[in-house]
Structure formats: C-alpha cells, structure tokens
Amino acid sequence: xxxxxxxxxxxxxxxxxxxxxxxxxxxxxxxxxxxxxxxxxxxxxxxxxxxxxxxxxxxxxxxxxxxxxxxxxxxxxxxxxxxxxxxxxxxxxxxxxxxxxxxxxxxxxxxxxxxxxxxxxxxxxxxxxxxxxxxxxxxxxxxxxxxxxxxxxxxxxxxxxxxxxxxxxxxxxxxxxxxxxxxxxxxxxxxxxxxxxxxxxxxxxxxxxxxxxxxxxxxxxxxxxxxxxxxxxxxxxxxxxxxxxxxxxxxxxxxxxxxxxxxxxxxxxxxxxxxxxxxxxxxxxxxxxxxxxxxxxxxxxxxxxxxxxxxxxxxxxxxxxxxxxxxxx
Amino acid sequence: xxxxxxxxxxxxxxxxxxxxxxxxxxxxxxxxxxxxxxxxxxxxxxxxxxxxxxxxxxxxxxxxxxxxxxxxxxxxxxxxxxxxxxxxxxxxxxxxxxxxxxxxxxxxxxxxxxxxxxxxxxxxxxxxxxxxxxxxxxxxxxxxxxxxxxxxxxxxxxxxxxxxxxxxxxxxxxxxxxxxxxxxxxxxxxxxxxxxxxxxxxxxxxxxxxxxxxxxxxxxxxxxxxxxxxxxxxxxxxxxxxxxxxxxxxxxxxx
Numbered sequence: 001x002x003x004x005x006x007x008x009x010x011x012x013x014x015x016x017x018x019x020x021x022x023x024x025x026x027x028x029x030x031x032x033x034x035x036x037x038x039x040x041x042x043x044x045x046x047x048x049x050x051x052x053x054x055x056x057x058x059x060x061x062x063x064x065x066x067x068x069x070x071x072x073x074x075x076x077x078x079x080x081x082x083x084x085x086x087x088x089x090x091x092x093x094x095x096x097x098x099x100x101x102x103x104x105x106x107x108x109x110x111x112x113x114x115x116x117x118x119x120x121x122x123x124x125x126x127x128x129x130x131x132x133x134x135x136x137x138x139x140x141x142x143x144x145x146x147x148x149x150x151x152x153x154x155x156x157x158x159x160x161x162x163x164x165x166x167x168x169x170x171x172x173x174x175x176x177x178x179x180x181x182x183x184x185x186x187x188x189x190x191x192x193x194x195x196x197x198x199x200x201x202x203x204x205x206x207x208x209x210x211x212x213x214x215x216x217x218x219x220x221x222x223x224x225x226x227x228x229x230x231x232x233x234x235x236x237x238x239x240x241x242x243x244x245x246x247x248x249x250x251x252x253x254x255x256x257x258x259x260x261x262x263x264x265x266x267x268x269x270x271x272x273x274x275x276x277x278x279x280x281x282x283x284x285x286x287x288x289x290x291x292x293x294x295x296x297x298x299x300x301x302x303x304x305x306x307x308x309x310x311x312x313x314x315x316x317x318x319x320x321x322x323x324x325x326x327x328x329x
Numbered sequence: 330x331x332x333x334x335x336x337x338x339x340x341x342x343x344x345x346x347x348x349x350x351x352x353x354x355x356x357x358x359x360x361x362x363x364x365x366x367x368x369x370x371x372x373x374x375x376x377x378x379x380x381x382x383x384x385x386x387x388x389x390x391x392x393x394x395x396x397x398x399x400x401x402x403x404x405x406x407x408x409x410x411x412x413x414x415x416x417x418x419x420x421x422x423x424x425x426x427x428x429x430x431x432x433x434x435x436x437x438x439x440x441x442x443x444x445x446x447x448x449x450x451x452x453x454x455x456x457x458x459x460x461x462x463x464x465x466x467x468x469x470x471x472x473x474x475x476x477x478x479x480x481x482x483x484x485x486x487x488x489x490x491x492x493x494x495x496x497x498x499x500x501x502x503x504x505x506x507x508x509x510x511x512x513x514x515x516x517x518x519x520x521x522x523x524x525x526x527x528x529x530x531x532x533x534x535x536x537x538x539x540x541x542x543x544x545x546x547x548x549x550x551x552x553x554x555x556x557x558x559x560x561x562x563x564x565x566x567x568x569x570x571x572x573x574x575x576x577x578x579x580x581x582x583x584x
Binding site for chain 1: 415416422423
C-alpha cells in the first residue's frame, strides 16, 4: 500500500513553545488514521500544517504526493477539511455555503447541483438547506461542514475533532456517516480526537500524540494488547496502603490511584481478584468494591503518557492550546 | 477559469451578506443625512464657499466620507471572518491568494459603491442639483476610490489580532483621512496653513473627493477643483495598484 500522507521531521514552534516535535508518521491510502491526544498535544497544529494553513518551523510533509510547503495549491486541491471550530458563513444558507465551496474548489457548474443535493441528503439537511445558518443547531452546522468537506471529492479528508461538543445522538450519527464514507469512497481519513471511544470505533490505526510527539502508533486492538491483561479497579479507603501491600506480596504495581480507586493492569484479572481481596483482608484493609474489565484506549493513553486524557487540559496545556488557536486564526 | 469562478463566488458572498444586513444599510443612510441636513444646513448660514452653498460644497465630501467609512468597515470586517472561522475555509481553498484578495476587495468595493449610490440619491432628494450624466460619470470614480480604501482596511485587518482594536480605526484612520480630505472645507488657498495642505496632499481621499467635486459642481464652480480630473484619477489609480499589492502581501502572510 502506498502512503497518502508522510511527514518528515515535521516541527512547529510558537514563540519557542514546541507544539509539534519532529513528527514522522505515514498514513496509508484508504485508511482511517486517528490522532489521539489531550488538548494542546499538537493535533490541530499538525493538521493545520498538513492543510497548508500553517508553515512548519522545520521539516515538511507530503500529502497525496505533494509537498505542503512547495506545492501548497496542489495539496489544497487534494484535501477536504472539517475544522474543529466552525468555519461556515452564518449569514448564508446551508445551500449557499455548499455552492460557494463547490465554486472555490472548481467543481464544474454542470455537476454542482447533483453534488450539493447528494451531500445534503447524506447529512439529512435537505429540509433546512435554504435556511440561514444562524438558525441551525451546532449539530446541524457540524453536519453541514462534513457535507461541505465532501463536495469536491477529496483524496484525503481531515476531520479535526469532528464530534466535539455534540450530543451523544448526533455523535453516533456522524460516526455512521464517516464509516459509510469510508466504505463508499476510496478516501483516506485523518481524524483527531480526544474521545477514546471515537478513535476506537473509527480508526484503523491510532497514533497517540503528547507534547507534539507520537508516543505510540498501532491498531486500536494491538495498542490495547500492549497492556497485557485486564484492568482491575478496587475501591477502598486505604488505596495507598493496599497499593504497597500488593506490590510487596503479589508483585502487582498500581497503575494509578484516583478518587479512592486503585487501578492496575494484570493478565487473567478475574482469577487474581480473590487473591487481591485475601491480601487486603490479611492486612486489615476494607475493600468496598472490585471490578475487572478489558483495557480501553484510555488505559493505553494513560500507560503511554502517564496522564489521563481530559476534556479540559491542565493550565499548561491550556496555554499551549490558546497559542495554537491564535496562530491558526 | 477556476480562478474566475472562485473570485466571483467570493464577490457574491460579500454582496449577499451586505444586502441581507438591513440594519446596516439603514444606519449607514442615516449618517450622511445628519451631515448634510443638520451640519450642512447649520454651517451654510455662516457663508458660502466660492459660488456654491455650503451644503452643495460638502455633498461630494460626504459621498467621499461614505465611501471611506464603508470601505474601511468592510475591509476591516475580515477580522470577523477570522474570529468566526470562515477565513480558514477560504484560505485552504485551492485558488490563488491574489484571487482571494481581489474577490474580497471587489465584493467590499461593490458594497461601498451601493452605499455611495444611496447617498447620491439622497442628495437628489435634498435638492442638490444632480443629473443622470453626473451619476454615470461618478460611478467609475467611486469604484476606483473604494479599491484603495478597501485595501487599506484589509491590510490593517491583517495586522490586527482582535476585535477590540476595531474602534481605534475610527479615531486613527477614518477621521484623520476624512478631515484632511477637503470634504468639509477647502484644503488649498492662501488662508489654509501649509501643514494642512501638505497633509492633505498625502491623503488618497483628497483626490477622490476632488474628482467627485469636479463632476458634481461642474465647470461654473469657482474657485474650481484642486487638480485637473485626469490628475486626480491618475493618483487614485496609482494608489489602488500600490495598496492592492501591499494588501495582497499582508493578507496572505502565513505564520
């Protein structure tokens, strides 16, 4: 399989702040590639460079065979983007927005009507197509943006946090569109998200990005396998003491302690449970509840970054994110 | 072909947005009325300028002011596009950066032109001697004047990061250009201090207002225009070309 996207030490700094740090990834033709990371990890900056909105500080990338710096216009012709923040004109109608996009991307006038009608049908906005966008809900706008990204039959579709801030129902809806798209057209999709569930459900391969670097990259299944085992959660008032006990007596290291819950990963988690409870009882630690589950991408993320993914990043992440946003505008 | 299509669609967007904004059209109608009816009427009793009434004298100036304020506002409004994200959609489109700039500029200029036509009609209603030939003659002058002014607005918007700076444009750009353009009083003659004359010479709007005045007040007007019409138009055209180049470069800066 050939690579539709390839980055070569792609780097972006904002006033000395490293947003993307010598990134090297390759996205294969026809796959859905997920970039997973917290706010400020460098996802949007990476996408912005691949979409030719930002110039890299150093390094470069090829999209559909074209260099993002030297052949920006050819790159622009090859891609469709659904931005994280709205980018539609709210004074125009849905249909007008779509026609404008078709014009900007040189879609032949004879084909415009068919294509606009088709994408409107795809995102189920036919009934509202002639209303001014101001009257749309955020979910509807999002769907319109996805529709717009498809009008010019892009080779690569970038979806930057496609379902951020949407209700669960609309999110499911959009996931279905994306899956259908991939089936129906031979397009490569690059998706950024900080929803584990989204990456797990949609992506063929996931790259975990943190502080501008890829820390792990594989299929969701394989990433989860790297954790070797199940996630055991123990609810107790003496989490710290239990953690020490388990470490000493059973050689089990806690992955983390949070809100009085002790979490650890171990193979054959179910058969370990009685032993853990025994060890706790011997040491006079009361166990309130225990559970075992298969690892999620969230656990994988935690494993690789040592941090939990959060919708709102810490202050330092927030700062980075703010820098990015300004620069992209 | 693709370029023309892209340019056209960007032009169309600006015009559609403008025509849908009724409040703005009505409010922009209101300011010239204040100037012409209240200010113009008030001052006319203190004298005439040459052989025309003060109201007649400032009418071309108020048209120039309308073109200035509208052009500047439209140009600066790119900040909104940036703030609300729409600019990104344009910037990732596969059309040349020059087409993006020109599409926007022509669109904004068209809006400013419509505004100028409204003021012209207003002048007619107020009894200022105007006719159809004049109307046809001032159309291209108005359009040429707006190109450069819109480009100033787009250039400024490229360097402004936030909406808060918007108000400062009125004080630091619009009013100085307006006051130094000869819109409200003559900027030449022995009684005018030389600093004022020099400053107005560097003001592009001076030439726009002078050209409009040449047409509207006609040949019988004394003491007559600052410069011959061809000279006004030459300066305006040179200014347009320079501003379009500067604007395109500024507008398409990439970080």
